[in-house]
Amino acid sequence: MSAIQPNVREPVSDELALVRAAKGGDDKAFEELVRRYDRNVFRIAQHITQNREDAEDVVQDAFLKAYGNLAQFQEQSKFYTWLVRIAVNEALMKLRRRRPERMVSLDEDVKTEDDSLPREVADWSPNPEQMYKQAELREILTRTIQGLPAGFRTVFVLRDVEGLSTEETAQALELSIPAVKSRLLRARLQLRERLSRYFQKRASGDGNQ
Amino acid sequence: MKCSEFLNELTNYLDGALDDRTKSELEDHLAWCHNCYVVCDTTRKTIEIYRNSELYELPDDLRGRLRSAIMSKCSQQKKPGPQGV
Numbered sequence: 001m002s003a004i005q006p007n008v009r010e011p012v013s014d015e016l017a018l019v020r021a022a023k024g025g026d027d028k029a030f031e032e033l034v035r036r037y038d039r040n041v042f043r044i045a046q047h048i049t050q051n052r053e054d055a056e057d058v059v060q061d062a063f064l065k066a067y068g069n070l071a072q073f074q075e076q077s078k079f080y081t082w083l084v085r086i087a088v089n090e091a092l093m094k095l096r097r098r099r100p101e102r103m104v105s106l107d108e109d110v111k112t113e114d115d116s117l118p119r120e121v122a123d124w125s126p127n128p129e130q131m132y133k134q135a136e137l138r139e140i141l142t143r144t145i146q147g148l149p150a151g152f153r154t155v156f157v158l159r160d161v162e163g164l165s166t167e168e169t170a171q172a173l174e175l176s177i178p179a180v181k182s183r184l185l186r187a188r189l190q191l192r193e194r195l196s197r198y199f200q201k202r203a204s205g206d207g208n209q
Numbered sequence: 210m211k212c213s214e215f216l217n218e219l220t221n222y223l224d225g226a227l228d229d230r231t232k233s234e235l236e237d238h239l240a241w242c243h244n245c246y247v248v249c250d251t252t253r254k255t256i257e258i259y260r261n262s263e264l265y266e267l268p269d270d271l272r273g274r275l276r277s278a279i280m281s282k283c284s285q286q287k288k289p290g291p292q293g294v
Binding site for chain 2: 003025031034038043063067068122124128129137141189196199
């Protein structure tokens, strides 16, 4: 088996030029940064908050905060990583407000017991996506990822959906690299486990396991 | 290599972040351990399904509205307050 291919992102060579222009007061340059990353921020925000209105608010709040604090951006990381860090914090604040009964943090549910050991080891159908209609598939994927603790979900989304590197994810979440790796492994295994219930090959004439 | 050791390295393996020697030990294990092969293969499929899923895409009309709101609030931030402070 070969390694999975990283998500290809737009080259960032001109990102710094846009950031510097925006710092100098060029709003068109800032608007270009909004255009470049609004979809990513929206996806990340919706994955964390699990609520569309909250995600819309997070997009606005995160860009406004970035705009107001551009002078403090030290250019030691990519602008995008810095923006993601702002957006994740805004999204977690929304989630905490909506679920005050639960302390939501990136450290939640990090238990020492191993809840990620594979139990379902049946192979999947060759084309699991084709087993369900598109709307059904989206429902399955949404419900499954929403079942993950926020700390795992966020790491998975940044690394595997948005294609940030381990180092960028660690910077954006203010976590250590080993913490990112351990959460990513457990997030991937837990999602795999849950999806296996839908996608594994079924014995003919028997829908049960 | 035991299955638990394989699992510990699974993320590094899928991300192509292993040295050649560890990678080849993992692949030896995969060659005879069907359970680990399935776990590895279905974990890879899990990642690919989510990566290709486009679960939360921002519709164009909403995108335009959000961007206008952001830019208009940005220009308000720039203006001095009513008392000129």
